[in-house]
Amino acid sequence: MMTSFLFRALDKNAALFLGLLTAIIVAVPALNLLLPPDHPLHVPTYAVTLMGKYLTYALLALSVDLVWGYCGILSLGHAAFFALGGYAMGMYLMRQIGTRGVYGDPLLPDFMVFLNWDTLPWYWYGFDMFWFAALMVLLVPGLLAFIFGWFAFRSRVSGVYLSIITQALTYALLLAFFRNDMGFGGNNGLTDFKDILGFDVQADTTRAALFAASGIALGLCFIICRAITRSKLGKVLVAVRDAESRTRFLGYRVEHYKLFVWTISAMMAGIAGALYVPQVGIINPGEFAPANSIEAVIWVAVGGRGTLVGAVIGAVLVNFAKTWFTAAFPEFWLFALGGLFVFVTLFLPKGIVGTVTDNWAKVSRRKHAVDERPGDTPSTRPAPNPAE
Amino acid sequence: MPYLKSLLVVLCLLILPAGSAHAQEDTESLRPLINELAGGGFSETEQQLGVLAATGNPGVVPALEALADGDLYARKSDGVVFIGERDGRVYKLTDPLTLEPAGEERRRDMKKIKVNNGLRRVIRTALGTLTLMAPDPATRLAAADAMFKAQDPGSIEALDLALTQETEPRVRRKMEAARAAAVLKSDKPEAVKLGAIATLEALGNRDALSVLSGFLPEAQGAEVPATETAMARIDKTLAAWGAAENVWYGISLGSVLLLAAIGLAITFGVMGVINMAHGEMVMIGAYVTFVVQEIIRTSAPGLFNYSLFMALPLAFLTAGLVGIAIERGIIRFLYGRPLETLLATWGVSLILQQAVRSIFGPTNQEVGNPDWMSGAFELGQMTITYNRMWIVVFSLLVFAGLMLVLKKTPFGLYTRAVTQNRRMAASMGIRTPWIDALTFGLGSGIAGIAGVALSQIDNVSPNLGQGYIIDSFMVVVFGGVGNLWGTLVGAMTLGVVNKFLEPYAGAVLAKILVLIFIILFIQKRPRGLFALKGRAVDA
Numbered sequence: 001m002m003t004s005f006l007f008r009a010l011d012k013n014a015a016l017f018l019g020l021l022t023a024i025i026v027a028v029p030a031l032n033l034l035l036p037p038d039h040p041l042h043v044p045t046y047a048v049t050l051m052g053k054y055l056t057y058a059l060l061a062l063s064v065d066l067v068w069g070y071c072g073i074l075s076l077g078h079a080a081f082f083a084l085g086g087y088a089m090g091m092y093l094m095r096q097i098g099t100r101g102v103y104g105d106p107l108l109p110d111f112m113v114f115l116n117w118d119t120l121p122w123y124w125y126g127f128d129m130f131w132f133a134a135l136m137v138l139l140v141p142g143l144l145a146f147i148f149g150w151f152a153f154r155s156r157v158s159g160v161y162l163s164i165i166t167q168a169l170t171y172a173l174l175l176a177f178f179r180n181d182m183g184f185g186g187n188n189g190l191t192d193f194k195d196i197l198g199f200d201v202q203a204d205t206t207r208a209a210l211f212a213a214s215g216i217a218l219g220l221c222f223i224i225c226r227a228i229t230r231s232k233l234g235k236v237l238v239a240v241r242d243a244e245s246r247t248r249f250l251g252y253r254v255e256h257y258k259l260f261v262w263t264i265s266a267m268m269a270g271i272a273g274a275l276y277v278p279q280v281g282i283i284n285p286g287e288f289a290p291a292n293s294i295e296a297v298i299w300v301a302v303g304g305r306g307t308l309v310g311a312v313i314g315a316v317l318v319n320f321a322k323t324w325f326t327a328a329f330p331e332f333w334l335f336a337l338g339g340l341f342v343f344v345t346l347f348l349p350k351g352i353v354g355t356v357t358d359n360w361a362k363v364s365r366r367k368h369a370v371d372e373r374p375g376d377t378p379s380t381r382p383a384p385n386p387a388e
Numbered sequence: 389m390p391y392l393k394s395l396l397v398v399l400c401l402l403i404l405p406a407g408s409a410h411a412q413e414d415t416e417s418l419r420p421l422i423n424e425l426a427g428g429g430f431s432e433t434e435q436q437l438g439v440l441a442a443t444g445n446p447g448v449v450p451a452l453e454a455l456a457d458g459d460l461y462a463r464k465s466d467g468v469v470f471i472g473e474r475d476g477r478v479y480k481l482t483d484p485l486t487l488e489p490a491g492e493e494r495r496r497d498m499k500k501i502k503v504n505n506g507l508r509r510v511i512r513t514a515l516g517t518l519t520l521m522a523p524d525p526a527t528r529l530a531a532a533d534a535m536f537k538a539q540d541p542g543s544i545e546a547l548d549l550a551l552t553q554e555t556e557p558r559v560r561r562k563m564e565a566a567r568a569a570a571v572l573k574s575d576k577p578e579a580v581k582l583g584a585i586a587t588l589e590a591l592g593n594r595d596a597l598s599v600l601s602g603f604l605p606e607a608q609g610a611e612v613p614a615t616e617t618a619m620a621r622i623d624k625t626l627a628a629w630g631a632a633e634n635v636w637y638g639i640s641l642g643s644v645l646l647l648a649a650i651g652l653a654i655t656f657g658v659m660g661v662i663n664m665a666h667g668e669m670v671m672i673g674a675y676v677t678f679v680v681q682e683i684i685r686t687s688a689p690g691l692f693n694y695s696l697f698m699a700l701p702l703a704f705l706t707a708g709l710v711g712i713a714i715e716r717g718i719i720r721f722l723y724g725r726p727l728e729t730l731l732a733t734w735g736v737s738l739i740l741q742q743a744v745r746s747i748f749g750p751t752n753q754e755v756g757n758p759d760w761m762s763g764a765f766e767l768g769q770m771t772i773t774y775n776r777m778w779i780v781v782f783s784l785l786v787f788a789g790l791m792l793v794l795k796k797t798p799f800g801l802y803t804r805a806v807t808q809n810r811r812m813a814a815s816m817g818i819r820t821p822w823i824d825a826l827t828f829g830l831g832s833g834i835a836g837i838a839g840v841a842l843s844q845i846d847n848v849s850p851n852l853g854q855g856y857i858i859d860s861f862m863v864v865v866f867g868g869v870g871n872l873w874g875t876l877v878g879a880m881t882l883g884v885v886n887k888f889l890e891p892y893a894g895a896v897l898a899k900i901l902v903l904i905f906i907i908l909f910i911q912k913r914p915r916g917l918f919a920l921k922g923r924a925v926d927a
């Protein structure tokens with residue numbers, strides 16, 4: 001059963017993607033660690049961290065694509081799950097600082113000492129253990145998504161309304177995490193991390209390992225998404241996306257399917273956030289900003305919604321462009337990003353991957369037709385698009 | 389003793405008929421009287437003070453104030469009196485009547501006019517009396533207020549005298565309160581004090597409460613229960629006013645929400661277009677105000693008070709044209725694909741923000757309040773600022789105007805027709821694409837004039853719109869999409885709920901609670917407070 005599940009998930013394209021990902025996971029840390037710094041092929045550590053960040057963004061994009069591309073739920077609040085995962089990891093990293101903080105308190109993080117708190121809030125218990133933090137990375141976003149989805153999908157809030165309340169959700173969390181009373185470091189968030197699992201977070205080897213971990217997480221989640229979308233469950237999801245009422249009338253419990261995929265997606269976003277935090281070294285309430293969630297959606301739109309590879313490509317491309325633009329022409333980045341939103345929705349509704357595969361299919365069909373019946377005019381009608 | 393002195397001063401005042409009216413004519417005639425202050429000991433000074441107070445002339449006030457502060461000096465050579473400020477080895481002199489600089493004098497050539505505590509008290513009473521009779525009501529009010537705070541039994545006579553002449557009701561009330569407060573501190577008989585308690589109870593504000601609670605430990609006999617009931621009543625009045633104040637703040641916040649959301653109620657509510665660039669339309673309106681004010685400042689500063697009236701049509705046109713451009717350029721290709729519209733308009737909002745940032749810079753721009761919008765007035769125990777009040781009025785006017793346009797004009801009729809049944813409207817000869825563009829322009833233009841109003845209470849920066857977009861969506865969704873009345877009720881409800889939560893939960897938590905409330909509310913009523921009914925709902 002499990003093998004067939006996996007087997008279905010791995011067709012040619014997926015195998016190609018995973019192969020490429022594996023090569024990157026092996027090559028980048030190797031080029032960073034094994035080659036001397038003056039070697040032309042040496043990858044500097046900052047680049048490893050940067051690419052590791054891209055990979056976590058790719059994972060976030062994957063989770064958005066799973067709900068938006070395959071189930072039609074446009075979430076404008078996925079950054080909330082990302083940030084919650086990040087905070088869970090950040091809390092672990094804070095507890096690891098121990099007595100090395102500015103105030104040297106063995107139990108309380110610096111900002112609590114600063115606020116004159118004398119005991120650790122109950123929700124910080126357990127975060128000194130990695131396994132507990134890792135569990136929370138999955139459980140906190142998962143539980144929030146489950147509760148939110150339970151109410152929203154059961155009362156059939158869908159489409160734009162759902163988008164707006166997901167935005168309200170992340171906005172409410174943004175405001176909440178800004179409060180010092182919440183006990184998450186308020187405005188400054190959690191930072192000044194020292195160790196992860198006993199390794200120095202600043203060390204090259206740790207950075208390389210985190211990069212590899214991000215790559216592996218991305219690969220695993222890709223396989224899971226692939227398995228879900230290729231299964232019968234995935235077909236029902238697409239049916240929900242394209243004709244929700246009809247699917248319901250056919251006897252499917254639409255809300256259960258939605259809830260399942262929504263919760264899984266939130267957990268993936270949480271993992272992405274958890275891997276993001278040790279690499280960038282800070283988590284603050286800014287990660288909850290509604291703009292971040294919308295940006296994640298545009299990554300998926302650029303790459304191609306409804307294609308898992310597209311989400312990954314979109315995230316990496318857009319973020320690479322962001323890095324380049326903000327360094328070279330800082331004023332124009334928002335123009336470029338805004339233009340990208342407009343351009344993609346108007347002219348590339350299927351995204352890069354979707355458009356390429358469509359054209360590919362068209363060309364090969366034409367070739368096929370030419371081979372079979374020479375002399376016939378090939379049909380120029382576009383392939384029916386299941387997404388509409 | 390001080391009692392007697394003040395009595396003396398007041399008596400001197402009484403001798404002079406109708407003290408203050410013709411006082412200012414001849415300040416110069418006061419000069420010899422002021423110069424007389426220099427002569428002799430404390431008792432002579434005191435007598436001379438009585439004479440000065442008896443003039444009833446406010447011109448002597450600076451000299452008396454300086455005297456109380458020990459800043460009044462006499463020149464040894466000719467005995468002329470000046471206000472002096474020590475500056476190294478010299479005194480900088482100021483004329484005590486005209487308040488103009490009068491050169492410098494070496495320190496040893498000047499003699500300080502000495503005062504003691506007894507004299508200071510006499511001066512204070514004299515000053516109080518003079519200011520209580522001042523021609524300017526604001527000065528009289530301030531004097532009465534100071535006496536209310538001081539609660540000096542010695543001021544009772546001065547107040548009684550002033551009350552005989554006072555005609556301004558506001559000042560009168562304050563004087564009565566000051567008198568009552570002073571009576572409570574005095575050794576008057578119980579009946580008089582009971583009257584004072586009643587006066588304070590009628591006043592019913594926080595100050596009266598603090599005076600009464602200060603008096604309670606000293607109260608005797610029948611005064612104790614009277615004070616207690618008065619305090620309880622004042623507490624009750626204050627609670628009622630507090631609630632009224634919360635409602636007012638809520639309405640004020642609601643009117644801001646209404647202004648921000650009402651344009652969205654057109655574009656999102658009526659047309660079904662998710663316009664994430666809506667906040668930027670508000671921002672454009674605010675920047676139009678800024679530009680108009682800049683032009684007025686440089687070319688015609690006299691027109692500044694009318695700047696908002698000029699900004700209104702310009703903001704409407706600018707934001708409306710930008711809106712039409714967005715509709716024609718982008719949104720019309722995306723009808724029927726709401727989620728894509730959402731993303732594209734978000735892109736537009738980023739571009740507009742960055743464009744404004746590139747043109748005007750990322751910092752806050754200064755937009756001034758015209759005179760008629762600054763200041764505040766008192767309504768019972770509440771202070772209402774004029775800018776908040778005008779914004780409430782303005783938001784309701786905009787709402788009414790929009791209702792009129794939609795219900796009473798041909799354009800409104802076409803809009804409603806296209807909204808309800810596009811194909812039918814098209815077959816009746818309505819140019820639906822035009823109506824789409826104009827309706828979108830209307831919604832954007834209204835956001836623009838909202839920007840003019842919001843520029844008066846918010847920072848005008850490129851991020852202005854971002855702060856309102858989520859709130860606006862909340863209001864529209866909460867009120868019910870496609871229903872303007874819903875938007876009105878929704879905005880006011882959210883505003884008032886928010887302000888009532890704030891005292892208990894704090895501003896941020898109140899906002900979070902409201903957001904959670906809306907999220908839960910949408911679960912219960914996915915179509916908002918006033919849902920459209922019928923077949924159109926699922927279309």
